[in-house]
Amino acid sequence: MGFNYDVIVIGGGHNGVVASTVLSLHGLRVLLVDQNYSLGGLAGARTIAGVFSSRFAYVIGLVPRELNEWLRILPEMYYPEPNWVELNENDEIVFRWWSDETRLVSEFKEHGIDIADLFRDLRRFWKCYKEYGLYYTPIAPSREEAVQILDKCRVSYLVAKTAREILSDYMPRSYWDYFIYPSMLDASGFVLAYYMQNNNVWGQPKYSMLSFSRILRQRLGENGTSMLLGTRVEEFLFEEGVVRGIKTADGTTIHGRAVLFAAPITSLLDIGGYERLEEWEIRSIGDAKNSTTLRSRVKRIDYAFSEKPSPPREPGWRGTPVYVKWSSSYGGEYTYIEPVRDTYLVQFSGFAEDVFEVLPPGSNEKALKTYDVRDARNQVVCCRNYTGHPDHLPMIDKYLFDKRPVPGWNDYRTSIPCLYHGSASSYPGGEINGVAGLNAAIRILLDFGIEPRLPGLVRVLCEKGSRSKWSVHC
């Protein structure tokens, strides 16, 4: 069989784009396929009241500095001070999170909490985690392996203990939500470190995630990746038990030496040919796909106003911080977007059954033009994310480290030869950070016998790669 492409990437979310870029930069012929006409997946954009607005994700905080520098994937961003603020029921500011660590440590001191040691340990953790090849790696470590290695840097407790145990050593319960979502408290402290990788500082792309998806598209164009947008993949093509291409919804067949599945892992069961997986693997993925307990209740709501809402502000406020509000009936985050013509957008993301009965702080009901609610069902339509979970699969012990997305798939290979995975469903996990896409691409390069050329990252990547447990090479 002649190959049209070396690698076919299914899924044009940011992980699929990062993977495609890395593979193309190494001279491979890459085709990226997405069912949508625009890139970005859950981190894409759409319009409301004629104005571009983030589709689901709206702030960026977890892209590692070196990956950002290498791929230049971040657009211009707002990093206001304070970075985000918490409001009480009366819309008064009760806590400010500063991008500047010294100011942040002082803020906590004013609340009688000393977090300087925790921040020192988190810095040490990330240096160690990267230098010992635990983060940028084509083989996800086990929790035990991570603990053993982190011991060298005296920060293994950040993985060995649960997030709850670590936080309770430092502060009262009422402050924990600043660091981590309650559903992750009983998981390894890794999730705490994961969400704190840039000191929990988040930025907003200036023109919503539209800026982000445009940058992603630009990177692909620069590196010569071919794209097939608005096209759903329906089947895998096989040759002697090995995946060698795809069939799209319109019946087109495209041959490739390998296929990277960069979509939510639960949607793998939508693609004909998945039946060749082991029965227990299908059950494990199917359980997540159909689980009602895993299903996220996160909603995104955009409100479009004809006049400017006035949220509580810090003196000298510039840009647009995130306003976090917890009340007895709902909890979530509001962001106020730069106006476009006469439309002022406020985005809400959070947990609420009846949140659209509550208007954003500082807004006038009479000025509300329209609103748009996005829930788990919209995520299925948009991106085939059946759990509705921001991380595709929750960041709980069952799905952490080498168990993500399925035990035994910790090297970005599935059990079907030449079918790889690399999305938020893969190690290290969800949110916008691009590491899963990068690691999956490195795995493919190694399997193709190509030496990865990634300044700064290459040494640890290759060391880990040489420990590869499988001998299948595509």
Ligand SMILES: Cc1cc2nc3c(=O)[nH]c(=O)nc-3n(C[C@H](O)[C@H](O)[C@H](O)COP(=O)(O)OP(=O)(O)OC[C@H]3O[C@@H](n4cnc5c(N)ncnc54)[C@H](O)[C@@H]3O)c2cc1C
């Ligand atoms: C409500 C919400 C709010 C969030 N907020 C934030 C935030 O503010 N900051 C942050 O960092 N993260 C946030 N996240 C998480 C973040 O958006 C995701 O973790 C991340 O975007 C996942 O990227 P990905 O590339 O791995 O996959 P996805 O973005 O899910 O991309 C997968 C792509 O695969 C495509 N696809 C699927 N099946 C097929 C098929 N058969 N054929 C062709 N294409 C297919 C889909 O169309 C999609 O484009 C949020 C998520 C949600 C749901």
